[in-house]
Amino acid sequence: MTERFHMPSLGADMEAGTLIEWTRQPGERLAKGDTIAVIETQKGAIEVEVFHDAIMGRPLIAIGDRVPVGAPMAELEPLEGAASPSPSAPPAATGAQSAGGRAAPRGSAHRPEPAAAAPPRSATPAAASAAARPRHRASPAARRLAQRRGLDLAALTGSGPEGAITLADLEAAEARAGQPQPAPARRPSGGKADLAAMRQAIAAAMSRSKREIPHYYLAHDIDFTAAAAWLERRNGERSPGQRLLSGVLFIKAVALTLQAFPELNGFHRAGRFEPADAIHVGCAIAIRGGGLVAPAIHDADRQDLDALMARLRDLVARVRSGGLKASELSDPTVTVSSLGERGVDRLYGIIYPPQVAIVGFGTPRTRPWVVGDAVRPRTLVTATLAADHRHSDGHRGALFLAGLAAHLQAPEAL
């Protein structure tokens, strides 16, 4: 059964994306995770991946089209002989098209249908989620035809009364779709984020977070002496390219600790908490010139430190050069932010919706600390937790930070 691939949501702050490039052509075989297109978002150019094996089908939007999250982008044909997989991407699609398929009124039998020229139709009308996209001005007849043909109204410009999309516009679009695609346009931003747009996106997400999420904040000073010494020893044996940063210890320790605190790892959606079934740590990475993104290190609790370090380096490089994958932006279940070498003692994070927690690390530094009966110089790092009080309480948060401290006392076990 022909399915449709929809514009993915790469975070609560994303409303729409612009198609920059198809990286696969109709008829090509796709494996789960293959990149099929590059889209321009407020976070820069992002590669979007398919969710299951399929054959690349007919594109439904053209290079340069900006369409809202949930709008169909392309058709996906099933593999020969394969049972139709259910798409793992929830199609957040058009309220606009949902009302179409009712019985035709009297007289519709007279209606000329250019059936012979019709392209393959999508057999599955998109599920409705009226809030997912703005309503397009399109005539009822155009809506019905679009629904029958699996065409996306969002990708069209109307020529009818008050700019409405009409039957004639759909027919013209179908005629165009039958012709070769224009050559891929140059990536408008060279793959890098438009900083003004990113600022807007951050502003929107953070404002929403502060408006909607009842944060509570906890801070805990953690003795990092053993971990710092372990790191120093270990890095001393290695070439600079293989050395570990303290950041990966934080990421791993957070991920391991979260295994016992599912209420901090997941999403607030539709008024309820949805625990995540894996721990994907979003790592806040600053972009030169301003802004930041927090792409995921997947299954951070199950990877060793070297693998995590490699992933972190890769992410940092791609944040700066472009080329993040859609799943990396949409998958994080929790965020870790570390101001590393910047010298602050602690940071209080703002939760990135729909996540429910963010863990912050200040700079590890040597401070006087009471050990036993004596004041000793120790390396300390202050960890903070900002969490969503709708789904967890300070008591559990405190236990989480204590658990985090315990993990950092045994770096060799991380």
Added chain:
Amino acid sequence: MSGETIQITYREAVRAAIREALDRDPRVFLMGEDVGRYGGCYAVSQGLYDDYGPARIRDTPLSECGFTGAGIGAALGGMWPIVEIMTVNFSLLALDQIVNNAATIRHMSGGQFHVPVVIRMATGAGKQLAAQHSHSLETWYAHVPGLKVAAPATLEDARGMLWTALTDPDPVILFEHVMLYNRAGTLAADASAVPITGAAVRRAGTDVSLITYGGCLFKTLEAAAQLAAADIAAEVIDLRSLRPLDDATLMASVAKTHRAVIIDEGWRSGSLAAEVSARIMEQAFWELDAPVGRVCSAEVPIPYPKHLEDAAVPQVPAIVAAAKATLGQ
């Protein structure tokens, strides 16, 4: 049909219909203000008084309520009266007789009585007769269950609807637009009764349905001709029957053209155009490729000065513009 045709005006066609009815059935008689010696204020009944005499061509006092009631009573008593009301504007004096008696008696008597009266009314603007003689109130009657309401616009309908209306057991109101009386054309020499229900496609087209009736039919046909010059194929539908409305014909046309404009000399608010538009929305919504358009009279009492009267009622350029608007032009 013999294929033989005659030249005739609308007025003459109505008169021929009355003559035929008087000849065919002794129960038929005509009554109204000045229908006898004067020959009718629009000269429809000219000469009938001399031929049929005062018993069958009856002049009445200037009392619409009185003589319409008398007509209804005569119908209850077994006659087939044709009541002529000079214009629909004056018929308001007879509303009580028509709405409370003619339309209800069959129902209130449990079917024991029926009222086979035919009430002819002139309607519409265009003769500089000012506000008390020029309104189009057809929709007020089309609102009332128990009545049948028809608007003959063509010579065939002017000639053929009367007999069918007389044979109908229920009260029928026939609206004759004042601007049609002088229209001349050819008619089959043996033209006779036609149905009083059902709409007619007066011009076939594929791009937009222009739905109208009565006096606006020929303006609409002229607009369709102009649209054709602009490569727009308009379909023109003559409602003919205003109650009941022929939904099937309307929806079939909209299903074909996906666009509709209704041209109605009534005022827009609460008009027949509003009713037709609503039905299209209810029954053919998913066929529509553009909002339904309406060309109606300006919401003012019809003015006396010629230029203002012309400006107040639907005219060809407005119909053309409304049709183009449905195509985004």
